[in-house]
Amino acid sequence: ILNVEQSPQSLHVQEGDSTNFTCSFPSSNFYALHWYRWETAKSPEALFVMTLNGDEKKKGRISATLNTKEGYSYLYIKGSQPEDSATYLCALPLSGSARQLTFGSGTQLTVLP
Amino acid sequence: DAMVIQNPRYQVTQFGKPVTLSCSQTLNHNVMYWYQQKSSQAPKLLFHYYDKDFNNEADTPDNFQSRRPNTSFCFLDIRSPGLGDAAMYLCATSTPGTGAVGEQFFGPGTRLTVL
Numbered sequence: 001i002l003n004v005e006q007s008p009q010s011l012h013v014q015e016g017d018s019t020n021f022t023c024s025f026p027s028s029n030f031y032a033l034h035w036y037r038w039e040t041a042k043s044p045e046a047l048f049v050m051t052l053n054g055d056e057k058k059k060g061r062i063s064a065t066l067n068t069k070e071g072y073s074y075l076y077i078k079g080s081q082p083e084d085s086a087t088y089l090c091a092l093p094l095s096g097s098a099r100q101l102t103f104g105s106g107t108q109l110t111v112l113p
Numbered sequence: 114d115a116m117v118i119q120n121p122r123y124q125v126t127q128f129g130k131p132v133t134l135s136c137s138q139t140l141n142h143n144v145m146y147w148y149q150q151k152s153s154q155a156p157k158l159l160f161h162y163y164d165k166d167f168n169n170e171a172d173t174p175d176n177f178q179s180r181r182p183n184t185s186f187c188f189l190d191i192r193s194p195g196l197g198d199a200a201m202y203l204c205a206t207s208t209p210g211t212g213a214v215g216e217q218f219f220g221p222g223t224r225l226t227v228l
Contacts (some may be wrong), residue, residue, distance in 0.1 A: 032213040043222075051214060089155075099163070101158070101217065103156045103157075105153060105154050
């Protein structure tokens with residue numbers, strides 16, 4: 001069993017604020033980490049797949065970093081907008097060849113106009 | 114646009130009355146997954162298909178069954194829904210060979226209510 005923890009569970013920020021949240025995982029037997037964004041009434045969509053310690057990925061105002069030695073990934077949103085409101089999920093595979101992902105319970109972000 | 118479609122989006126059933134949730138995909142992906150997400154919890158994998166090869170997670174209750182008649186369609190059957198089965202059910206697909214880094218493509222989910 002893979003224990004994937006996300007914090008905080010929910011977060012409210014004002015439009016224009018920058019924010020970040022955390023995904024924690026066991027540092028042993030790391031293969032990859034996925035970030036997904038899930039907007040209400042829509043399909044979860046992939047943001048990033050991260051594989052190497054020190055990885056940093058960026059898509060617009062959203063970026064993510066990875067520390068496999070200490071077992072965490074941060075997701076950053078710069079200048080939050082109401083359309084960033086969503087649940088952000090991280091997930092890890094059980095093995096290098098595993099198709100199955102173990103998800104965290106997500107961080108629910110609300111950006112207030 | 115290629116996509117993963119789930120029908121219905123909302124399903125209400127009665128305690129003990131069998132229900133079937135449907136998923137279809139136009140991505141032509143070999144792998145299809147069913148997840149269950151209860152309120153504020155992590156999505157939990159129930160089972161997945163690699164082509165017609167069915168892979169059940171060890172802790173998936175026997176009450177949950179699945180069928181995949183062809184590449185495009187996959188069904189989740191709940192034989193005797195209990196109140197604890199009320200949840201969001203997500204279908205997803207992926208391509209084989211991508212292993213741990215393979216992106217999964219999700220449908221919008223079906224929210225099941227059990228009365």
